[in-house]
Amino acid sequence: MDEDLKGQAAKWLEEQGFPLEMRAARAMAAADLTVEISTSVPDLETGKECEVDVVASAFERLHTGYATFTLLSECKHSSDKPWIGFVGEEPNYHRPSDSVYNRIATRTGSILLLELSVGHRHRDNPVFALPKRLCYGIVRAFSQKMEDMAYAAMAKAERSCISKAAYSDRIAGEFRMPSPVEVYFPLVITDAPLFECALKEDGTPTLTEATQLTLVRNRPLGKGGHQIVQIFHENALSGFLQEFSTGWAEIAKHIREGVPTTSKVMEKHSAQEAEEPNETSQPIGDWGEPV
Numbered sequence: 001m002d003e004d005l006k007g008q009a010a011k012w013l014e015e016q017g018f019p020l021e022m023r024a025a026r027a028m029a030a031a032d033l034t035v036e037i038s039t040s041v042p043d044l045e046t047g048k049e050c051e052v053d054v055v056a057s058a059f060e061r062l063h064t065g066y067a068t069f070t071l072l073s074e075c076k077h078s079s080d081k082p083w084i085g086f087v088g089e090e091p092n093y094h095r096p097s098d099s100v101y102n103r104i105a106t107r108t109g110s111i112l113l114l115e116l117s118v119g120h121r122h123r124d125n126p127v128f129a130l131p132k133r134l135c136y137g138i139v140r141a142f143s144q145k146m147e148d149m150a151y152a153a154m155a156k157a158e159r160s161c162i163s164k165a166a167y168s169d170r171i172a173g174e175f176r177m178p179s180p181v182e183v184y185f186p187l188v189i190t191d192a193p194l195f196e197c198a199l200k201e202d203g204t205p206t207l208t209e210a211t212q213l214t215l216v217r218n219r220p221l222g223k224g225g226h227q228i229v230q231i232f233h234e235n236a237l238s239g240f241l242q243e244f245s246t247g248w249a250e251i252a253k254h255i256r257e258g259v260p261t262t263s264k265v266m267e268k269h270s271a272q273e274a275e276e277p278n279e280t281s282q283p284i285g286d287w288g289e290p291v
Contacts, residue, residue: 017077020234021053024075024189028056031241033071041072044163052160054189058245060252063266067112067181067255069127069248072160074153078192081142083150083231085135085213087198100128102226104161104186106169108179112262116254125250126243127185130228133196135215138231140192150192154215154229157186178266188231211236 013019021037029035033056043050054073059066100117101110116122123129140150161184172179195207213231232240 015077017053017075020077020189020191021075023234024073024237025054025056027238027241028054028071028073030238031056031245033058033241033245041160041164042167044159044166050156050160050163052157058248058252060255062181062255062259063263065178065180065266067109067183067252067262069183069185069251070164071185071187071244072157072164073187073189074157074160076149076153076188076190076192078140078149078190081140081149082193082195083138083140083190083213084195084197084207085210085215085231086137086139087133087196088136089199099123099130099228100125102228103128104158104165104184104227106165106172106179106182108262108265109165109182111265112181112255112259113183115259115261116251121254122247122251125247127247127251130216131212131214133198133214135196135213136217138213138215150188150190150231153188153190154186154231157188158217158227158229161186181262181266186227186229188229189234189237190231191234194231194233212240 025035025037036055038051038053039055040049040051042048052072053075055070056073057068057070059068061067098117100122101113103113105113138150138154140148143149165182165184168180168182171177194210194213196210196213197205197207200206211233215229215231216226217229219227230240
C-alpha cells in the first residue's frame with residue numbers, strides 16, 4: 001500500500017465531518033440508545049429524502065406499541081470557526097411556559113407530553129429542563145458563505161424532526177392505525193468553539209465560552225408555542241447523554257405506572273380498527289392532514 005496516499009487520505013478525513021458522526025454515534029450507543037448513522041427522513045418542504053447524520057432512540061412499551069423518544073442529530077465539523085449564540089436580555093426572553101409540552105411530536109406523542117407535564121413532575125427532568133440562558137439566534141463566525149453553517153444545521157435538525165413526526169402520523173392514517181407515540185429532539189453536535197453573546201450595560205457585546213447552546217424559537221404562524229433546538233460541543237455530549245438516560249428512566253417509570261389518557265386514545269383506535277377492518281381509509285393529504 002502507498003503509505004503516502006494513506007497519509008493524505010487520513011489528513012483529508014480529519015478535515016471532514018465523518019469522524020465526528022462516528023464519535024457521536026459511539027457516545028449515544030454507550031448511553032444504551034438504539035443508534036442509526038446516516039439515515040433518511042422525508043423532507044416536509046420538498047417531499048424528498050433528507051439525510052440525518054445520527055438518530056438515537058429510547059423505547060418503552062405502551063399498550064399495543066411503544067413510546068419512543070428520539071434524538072435527531074446533525075454533526076458539523078467547524079473547529080476553526082466559532083459558533084455564537086445570541087442571548088436575550090430579559091430572564092424570561094423566549095422562555096416557554098412549559099418545557100415538557102413544547103416539543104416536536106406525533107399527535108399521540110403530544111398527548112403523552114401533555115400528560116407528562118401535569119403537575120410539573122418532569123419540569124426539572126434532564127430530558128426537558130432548560131438552562132437559565134436561552135438563545136434566539138446563532139451564527140458561525142468568519143463565514144464567507146451566503147448560507148450560514150450553524151443556522152442551516154439548526155434549521156435542518158428542527159425540520160427533520162417536524163417532518164418525521166408528520167410522516168409517522170401520515171402513515172398511521174393511511175393504514176388506519178393509531179398515531180404512534182413519538183417525541184423528537186433536534187440536536188446539533190459540533191467541534192466548533194461555542195460562545196454566548198450578550199450586551200453589556202454600555203451596549204457593547206460580550207462573549208462567554210459555552211459547551212452548550214439552547215435555541216428557542218416561536219413556532220410558525222398559527223402553530224403556537226415554541227421549538228427548542230440544543231447545540232452541543234462534542235466534549236459535552238457524553239455528559240448530556242448520561243443525564244438524558246437518567247431522565248428517560250424516570251419518564252419510562254412514569255409510563256409503566258400509567259398514562260391513562262394516552263393509553264385510552266390508543267385503545268380507542270385499536271377498537272375502531274378491530275370493528276371496521278374492511279372499511280376504506282379516510283383520504284390523507286401529503287403530510288398527515290385529512291382531506
